[in-house]
Amino acid sequence: MMTANLPGCEQKRHAARRFDVKGDDMVWADVLQHLLHLAAAYAFALPIGWDQEKESRSAGLRTFPLVAIASCGFVLIAIEVLGRTSQAHSRILQGLITGIGFIGGGAILKQGGRASGTATAASLWNTGIAGAAVGYGYYDIGFVLSLINFLTLRVLSPVKHEMSKENKEAAATMAGATEEHSKTSGTETN
Numbered sequence: 729m730m731t732a733n734l735p736g737c738e739q740k741r742h743a744a745r746r747f748d749v750k751g752d753d754m755v756w757a758d759v760l761q762h763l764l765h766l767a768a769a770y771a772f773a774l775p776i777g778w779d780q781e782k783e784s785r786s787a788g789l790r791t792f793p794l795v796a797i798a799s800c801g802f803v804l805i806a807i808e809v810l811g812r813t814s815q816a817h818s819r820i821l822q823g824l825i826t827g828i829g830f831i832g833g834g835a836i837l838k839q840g841g842r843a844s845g846t847a848t849a850a851s852l853w854n855t856g857i858a859g860a861a862v863g864y865g866y867y868d869i870g871f872v873l874s875l876i877n878f879l880t881l882r883v884l885s886p887v888k889h890e891m892s893k894e895n896k897e898a899a900a901t902m903a904g905a906t907e908e909h910s911k912t913s914g915t916e917t918n
Contacts, residue, residue, distance in 0.1 A: 762804055768867055769793075769800035769859040772874035776855060779881055785848050786835045795831065795852055796859030796874075799824055803863025821860065828856035851877050 770793045777792030806820040832849030854877045862870035 765804055765862055765865070766797050766800055769796040769862040769870065772796060772858055772862065772870050773855045776851060776874060776878050776881065779878060780848065780851070783885070786837075786845055787848050787852055791831075792852065792855050795828060795856045796862075799828070799856040799859030800863035803860050807863070824856060824860055825853075828853050847881065851881060 773792040773796035774789075777787075777789045780792065781788030802820060802824055803817075806814075806817055810816050810820075832852040835845040835848040835852060837844050854873055858870040858873040858877070861867075861873065
């Protein structure tokens, strides 16, 4: 259909329907609403990614916002395809949780008896759920999840490093005492 032959008002409605795959329901307000959701999910995750990137973690500035925006996008698509009240949304969330868990599993490294990257994995999972919350329109939940995630990583990281340093010093002291005890007990038995 040629839009040039339509009156001005009809041209606008036709242009709005160009991107429509589900009938006459989609209008530019929907597009703007979706963009708002996606932008909020991205913005909520960006400080977490920025902080992780500064700390040279395995996931950072690109990964966290992408996880949030993808989760939000999955939810937005589910709402558009299934409707807001469909029971199938639980399966969408199950798939998201599993998929993000898989991504987070890639951030965990095991070296000997020690695992690292668990906080990064948990943060990725939390970021995905924050993105899903925003997709469902729960900006407050998405914001609070992101804020708590950021503050936990930012505030508790120095505490963790201090505790780790103390544990290493205690282990070194213990190893030195054990070695000294072995030398002492070995010379007495001869």
